[in-house]
Amino acid sequence: NAGVTQTPKFQVLKTGQSMTLQCAQDMNHEYMSWYRQDPGMGLRLIHYSVGAGITDQGEVPNGYNVSRSTTEDFPLRLLSAAPSQTSVYFCASSLGQGGRGYTFGSGTRLTVV
Amino acid sequence: GQSLEQPSEVTAVEGAIVQINCTYQTSGFYGLSWYQQHDGGAPTFLSYNALDGLEETGRFSSFLSRSDSYGYLLLQELQMKDSASYFCAVGNYGQNFVFGPGTRLSVLP
Numbered sequence: 001n002a003g004v005t006q007t008p009k010f011q012v013l014k015t016g017q018s019m020t021l022q023c024a025q026d027m028n029h030e031y032m033s034w035y036r037q038d039p040g041m042g043l044r045l046i047h048y049s050v051g052a053g054i055t056d057q058g059e060v061p062n063g064y065n066v067s068r069s070t071t072e073d074f075p076l077r078l079l080s081a082a083p084s085q086t087s088v089y090f091c092a093s094s095l096g097q098g099g100r101g102y103t104f105g106s107g108t109r110l111t112v113v
Numbered sequence: 114g115q116s117l118e119q120p121s122e123v124t125a126v127e128g129a130i131v132q133i134n135c136t137y138q139t140s141g142f143y144g145l146s147w148y149q150q151h152d153g154g155a156p157t158f159l160s161y162n163a164l165d166g167l168e169e170t171g172r173f174s175s176f177l178s179r180s181d182s183y184g185y186l187l188l189q190e191l192q193m194k195d196s197a198s199y200f201c202a203v204g205n206y207g208q209n210f211v212f213g214p215g216t217r218l219s220v221l222p
Contacts, residue, residue: 043212058209100144104155
């Protein structure tokens, strides 16, 4: 049982490049979210999904796109990378609503130069 | 919107008890959660309150007062391994889930 799997673990991008951060869970969780965490800061919600085909914006959605075509996968796309998007990105999933028992992936450390 | 406040740092000695407070503002409140994060690691779930009162899970307890928009995490018999950042987070009926800024706990020998 893998839980929440994020790939890649590390990535360096040049300004203006695009890329997709992958997130997959094998727990049949309906709720999935993407967060970013800057050094010494809390986690800020980028986008979230309450089920396949349903996504919504969080606190800091600009510059990011998501889709949820299956229950298992919730990729995050950076459209045109900027240095301000240098951060650690976490994907999380939960069976229930309200935030109970979110399981987090190990994170993707992204640097934009 | 939603906002949460918690102290930025707390220091305590091994074996002691420490309380980390959290106040929040949100509409459509559903539940208050607590997560632990060690440096370089991912957050891990600790506790959850949807109703007023105390929830106990081993050395950790969490309290919620919905009328005061307030909760706390109580850590007993502190151990060195408890040194980490602790985040409160609120979920609402809009289905999103927002974290507080985090409290860094340092446990001294």
